[in-house]
Amino acid sequence: MIVLRTAVATDIPAMEALITRSGIELSEGFYTPAQAQAITQHVFGVDTQLVADQTYFVIEEAGQLLACGGWSKRATLFGADRTKLGADPLLDPVTQPARIRAFFVHPQAARRGLGRQLLEHCSAAAAAGGFRRLELAATLPGVPLYQACGFSEIETFEIPLPGPIKVGLVRMGKDI
Numbered sequence: 001m002i003v004l005r006t007a008v009a010t011d012i013p014a015m016e017a018l019i020t021r022s023g024i025e026l027s028e029g030f031y032t033p034a035q036a037q038a039i040t041q042h043v044f045g046v047d048t049q050l051v052a053d054q055t056y057f058v059i060e061e062a063g064q065l066l067a068c069g070g071w072s073k074r075a076t077l078f079g080a081d082r083t084k085l086g087a088d089p090l091l092d093p094v095t096q097p098a099r100i101r102a103f104f105v106h107p108q109a110a111r112r113g114l115g116r117q118l119l120e121h122c123s124a125a126a127a128a129g130g131f132r133r134l135e136l137a138a139t140l141p142g143v144p145l146y147q148a149c150g151f152s153e154i155e156t157f158e159i160p161l162p163g164p165i166k167v168g169l170v171r172m173g174k175d176i
Helices: 009-025 033-042 048-053 114-128 140-148
Strands: 002-006 056-061 064-072 098-105 133-139 152-161 165-175
Touching: 002 114, 009 033, 009 048, 009 064, 009 098, 033 152, 033 165, 048 056, 048 064, 056 114, 064 114, 098 114, 098 140, 114 140, 133 140, 140 165
Parallel strands: 098 133
Antiparallel strands: 002 056, 056 064, 064 098, 133 165, 152 165
């Protein structure tokens, strides 16, 4: 049976392992191996503020972690703890969009609707929190899912990573 539940601190090691595997394997065909390695190492990972806020979720089956992802009522658009540069202030749900954050699926569970299930759960929770709009920074492998779920492109941009490597992302949004 597939279970969607709120992530807890003891899930972090398993989520980090899932994120690493997903970041490398599901980037194939979208990013070069060097780009996938760099973004996984330097950007991807758990944002523990989402776990503390109880806005990060996992999907598991028979105790096996299959997917994780969340939403945020805070200003950070993307990235793990190591990418934050200071305070992460709360957003105003009336004037600012909630963030969809850090969606990762185990490569062997890809294309089973788990990302969509997480996205629907997070969208409903953000709406219940008073938000009227969602925004996210999609990696290229995530763009098809978000488009299929009604998100539209706002802008494309690149983030510089060590190497020197640049990785493209797409800022997307959707009214809820």
